[in-house]
Amino acid sequence: MAINETFAQASNMFVYGSMGAYTFAMFSFAASFAQGRDRETNPENGRKAGNISMSLSWLGTILLGAGELLRGLSAGRVPWGNMYEFSITGTFGIMIVFLAVSLRRDVRWLGLFIILPALLTLGLAITVLYTESAQLIPALKSYWLLIHVSAAIVSAGVFTIGASVSILQLMASHVEQRIADGKEPGRLEKVARRVPSSQVLDLFSYKLHAFVFPLWTFTVVAGAIWARSAWGRYWGWDPKETWSFITWVGYAAYLHARITVGWKGNRAAYIALIAFSTIIFNFFIVNILFPGLHSYSGVNK
Amino acid sequence: MTQEQPEIVLGVGGWLRWFWRQLTTMRVALQLLFLLAVAAVPGSIFPQRTTSIGKVNSYLADNPTTGPWLDRFGFFDVYGSVWFSAIYLLLMTSLVGCILPRIAIHWRALRSQPPAAPRNLLKLDYSSSFEVSGSADAASARLFPQIAQQLRSKRWRVEVLDGEFVSAERGYLRETGNLIFHIAVVLILVSVAFGSAFSYRGQVIVREGTSASNVIAQYDSFSPGRLFTTDDLVPFNIALDDLKVQYEAEGTQIGAARDFAAHVRFRETPTAEEQTAVIGVNSPLNVGNASVFLIGHGYAPHFLIKDGNGAVVFDDTVVFLPQDPNFTSTGVVKVADMSPQLGIQAIFAPTGVVTETRGPHSLFPDLLDPMLFMSAWTGDLGLDSGAPQNVYTLDKSKLKRIDFEEISPGETWTLPDGVGSVTFVGVDQFATFNISSDPGQNFALAGALLAIVGVIGSLYVQRRRVWVRVVDRDGRVAVEIGAMSRYEDGDVSDVVTEVDSQCRDILNVPKSPSQGTEESQD
Ligand code: HEM
Numbered sequence: 001m002a003i004n005e006t007f008a009q010a011s012n013m014f015v016y017g018s019m020g021a022y023t024f025a026m027f028s029f030a031a032s033f034a035q036g037r038d039r040e041t042n043p044e045n046g047r048k049a050g051n052i053s054m055s056l057s058w059l060g061t062i063l064l065g066a067g068e069l070l071r072g073l074s075a076g077r078v079p080w081g082n083m084y085e086f087s088i089t090g091t092f093g094i095m096i097v098f099l100a101v102s103l104r105r106d107v108r109w110l111g112l113f114i115i116l117p118a119l120l121t122l123g124l125a126i127t128v129l130y131t132e133s134a135q136l137i138p139a140l141k142s143y144w145l146l147i148h149v150s151a152a153i154v155s156a157g158v159f160t161i162g163a164s165v166s167i168l169q170l171m172a173s174h175v176e177q178r179i180a181d182g183k184e185p186g187r188l189e190k191v192a193r194r195v196p197s198s199q200v201l202d203l204f205s206y207k208l209h210a211f212v213f214p215l216w217t218f219t220v221v222a223g224a225i226w227a228r229s230a231w232g233r234y235w236g237w238d239p240k241e242t243w244s245f246i247t248w249v250g251y252a253a254y255l256h257a258r259i260t261v262g263w264k265g266n267r268a269a270y271i272a273l274i275a276f277s278t279i280i281f282n283f284f285i286v287n288i289l290f291p292g293l294h295s296y297s298g299v300n301k
Numbered sequence: 302m303t304q305e306q307p308e309i310v311l312g313v314g315g316w317l318r319w320f321w322r323q324l325t326t327m328r329v330a331l332q333l334l335f336l337l338a339v340a341a342v343p344g345s346i347f348p349q350r351t352t353s354i355g356k357v358n359s360y361l362a363d364n365p366t367t368g369p370w371l372d373r374f375g376f377f378d379v380y381g382s383v384w385f386s387a388i389y390l391l392l393m394t395s396l397v398g399c400i401l402p403r404i405a406i407h408w409r410a411l412r413s414q415p416p417a418a419p420r421n422l423l424k425l426d427y428s429s430s431f432e433v434s435g436s437a438d439a440a441s442a443r444l445f446p447q448i449a450q451q452l453r454s455k456r457w458r459v460e461v462l463d464g465e466f467v468s469a470e471r472g473y474l475r476e477t478g479n480l481i482f483h484i485a486v487v488l489i490l491v492s493v494a495f496g497s498a499f500s501y502r503g504q505v506i507v508r509e510g511t512s513a514s515n516v517i518a519q520y521d522s523f524s525p526g527r528l529f530t531t532d533d534l535v536p537f538n539i540a541l542d543d544l545k546v547q548y549e550a551e552g553t554q555i556g557a558a559r560d561f562a563a564h565v566r567f568r569e570t571p572t573a574e575e576q577t578a579v580i581g582v583n584s585p586l587n588v589g590n591a592s593v594f595l596i597g598h599g600y601a602p603h604f605l606i607k608d609g610n611g612a613v614v615f616d617d618t619v620v621f622l623p624q625d626p627n628f629t630s631t632g633v634v635k636v637a638d639m640s641p642q643l644g645i646q647a648i649f650a651p652t653g654v655v656t657e658t659r660g661p662h663s664l665f666p667d668l669l670d671p672m673l674f675m676s677a678w679t680g681d682l683g684l685d686s687g688a689p690q691n692v693y694t695l696d697k698s699k700l701k702r703i704d705f706e707e708i709s710p711g712e713t714w715t716l717p718d719g720v721g722s723v724t725f726v727g728v729d730q731f732a733t734f735n736i737s738s739d740p741g742q743n744f745a746l747a748g749a750l751l752a753i754v755g756v757i758g759s760l761y762v763q764r765r766r767v768w769v770r771v772v773d774r775d776g777r778v779a780v781e782i783g784a785m786s787r788y789e790d791g792d793v794s795d796v797v798t799e800v801d802s803q804c805r806d807i808l809n810v811p812k813s814p815s816q817g818t819e820e821s822q823d
Contacts, residue, residue: 210760211761214761221750221752230582231735232737233737234739234742236351237344237345237349237379242344246338249338250338256330259327261328286345
């Protein structure tokens with residue numbers, strides 16, 4: 001099937017548009033964060049800027065969604081067939097999850113730390129990873145692409161948010177510990193006073209991770225089923241498979257750490273961050289540098 | 302173990318018990334999980350024998366000092382190495398050691414009553430209370446049976462201690478799911494081990510118009526599991542009629558294959574009825590317990606070779622192995638029925654060109670301008686020595702090159718000195734099939750699906766308890782409701798709110814707007 005160039009170009013315009021909206025959202029999230037001292041007790045702090053940021057986030061996400069749709073239409077398939085497309089869809093996943101969470105609880109304090117990785121991923125996507133819209137390599141032609149990759153993308157989105165929360169948790173805990181020790185709170189106090197307590201963050205992070213762990217389990221299993229039909233074996237320790245497994249074991253370790261005496265709190269948060277770094281590694285390093293059956297990055301080596 | 306040395310028996314037994322206790326603690330399980338993740342890393346960094354033996358050999362050649370050491374410690378077969386197996390066996394033992402007692406405990410919990418109420422419900426994180434008129438006994442007599450019944454209808458397990466309290470619990474599915482998940486992980490590990498012991502996989506190359514049977518002799522490569530026997534091979538036969546491949550003709554990914562389809566005929570057993578099938582990417586053919594996957598393809602030029610007298614000595618297609626993405630391919634033809642014997646070494650290019658820097662090669666994978674670049678060798682092919690020969694290379698030790706030439710389909714190359722002639726009749730394709738069988742895979746799949754169901758139960762279901770009590774504090778009679786989650790992640794304010802309003806309804810106490818849960822998180 002031929003590629004519809006008009007759609008492909010319109011898709012790029014929408015992606016640029018969403019980057020613009022996200023950039024403004026980043027500044028206004030930053031302003032809201034700066035004003036958001038002790039927001040728990042003074043909910044009005046930074047509310048206005050926070051609301052503007054949320055609206056901009058919605059706008060950017062709608063534009064990105066349109067870009068996704070057009071990209072998919074231009075090639076007549078789901079828009080996740082190479083690294084560029086994984087990245088923009090991944091950003092879309094992060095933002096959708098964040099916006100969905102924002103419907104249920106006030107997460108304006110978190111916005112800055114979500115919009116930053118989202119913008120970073122989009123930026124990498126359109127500069128380094130950009131690939132012209134094209135047909136798929138044969139191994140990707142399967143409805144498992146829809147199932148497995150979309151599950152992977154949503155999981156990665158939630159894991160990204162979880163990682164942001166874990167980082168804030170560690171910062172908050174650091175300051176709380178210093179205060180408990182009777183020391184000066186230190187420079188991180190500026191952050192700590194603008195986010196919930198480390199205990200609340202710990203619980204929030206656990207809820208996010210506990211929510212996606214089954215989805216990630218499903219992602220790995222779906223990948224194995226697909227590998228069986230594409231390559232004749234369900235598990236072959238291909239670098240990509242190996243790192244998905246490492247990620248899975250890493251998050252299982254996180255969940256266990258939270259129910260193990262002496263590992264709650266900070267240590268568990270570190271494990272979550274290590275596990276998250278394996279996702280980043282799998283996506284950016286393994287896709288591009290490690291030879292394997294999954295070499296479909298589309299990026300010229 | 303003899304009577305004379307009871308201390309040693311005790312010592313060993315005690316040590317084993319200590320080891321077992323250590324192994325089945327959460328802390329050790331956590332460390333083993335870590336270890337497993339770390340141990341999996343080298344397998345993605347170093348080339349592995351199981352997937353790329355060629356790269357292992359060149360790594361060993363490039364690193365003569367470190368290579369053999371890495372090899373000794375299993376770094377080129379990480380997932381079959383002693384240390385990797387040791388970790389997952391320990392993990393599995395730990396898992397089993399954890400699961401068994403928990404199954405017993407859960408089994409008992411499933412059949413026992415919900416726990417007694419704490420002394421003061423209002424001290425719980427989530428609680429509420431409201432005052433009622435009349436005596437405490439009258440209120441509880443009216444309230445308890447009804448609230449118990451309402452809770453039961455919502456699938457709470459309820460216990461009523463008359464005049465004391467109502468106690469209810471739900472969410473046993475959490476622990477059930479958790480146990481199912483951990484058992485499923487064991488099932489997966491066992492299935493993988495069992496499957497790989499009895500499995501086999503191998504590759505067969507089939508040219509268009511020819512067929513292959515599922516016997517080891519016909520495999521180009523074959524790797525059986527440790528406990529495999531030839532009886533495990535289903536005796537099927539497969540013939541390739543036509544291989545269709547489509548390439549991207551434009552754009553940045555020009556030349557990339559877009560679709561493959563192998564049209565085949567097959568018989569499940571030599572006497573069974575013949576059936577047809579199309580094998581494509583992501584759609585294997587299943588025959589008996591084996592599956593046939595299309596994993597590669599290439600070209601098989603058709604040679605017609607005549608000797609000096611004009612007699613046909615060779616008339617067949619020959620598999621040429623692709624060397625680059627545009628299918629520049631190499632192969633040889635050996636003609637033993639001639640004197641002296643003839644060997645042809647050739648490069649085949651589906652869209653051929655010759656440049657100064659690269660010599661003959663192909664520009665596009667499809668057959669736009671097929672060319673054969675050949676050199677002819679005469680002498681002794683070395684076939685008589687009895688040693689198995691590689692069909693893709695010429696043993697040139699007793700051969701002499703007589704000429705070289707490039708020709709297109711239909712053309713004939715007359716060899717010098719009346720040796721004979723070579724005609725490039727045309728080009729067929731060949732398919733590389735991966736044939737494999739893994740008897741453990743269905744169990745592994747069952748384990749994987751169970752694991753998903755189990756982990757959903759384990760992480761999404763909440764184990765909650767709620768108690769209702771009527772207290773008389775110096776003549777002021779009040780209904781108290783308290784709830785808690787067995788896990789710290791639980792916000793049970795909704796349970797308190799709901800039970801509170803049910804109790805008010807039963808006792809006809811109006812809701813006061815300010816009253817609600819004492820505390821709510823977030
Ligand atoms: C491949 C190995 C393992 C994986 C992937 C795994 C995964 C999990 C997961 C996802 C949970 C739910 C955590 C939660 O409720 O937050 C869990 C709970 C648990 N795991 Fe494992 N586990 C593994 C090995 C083990 C081992 C070896 C033990 C034995 C020491 C163990 C003991 C437990 C216990 C006791 C719980 C329940 C804790 C609770 O909910 O109160 N697990 N495991």
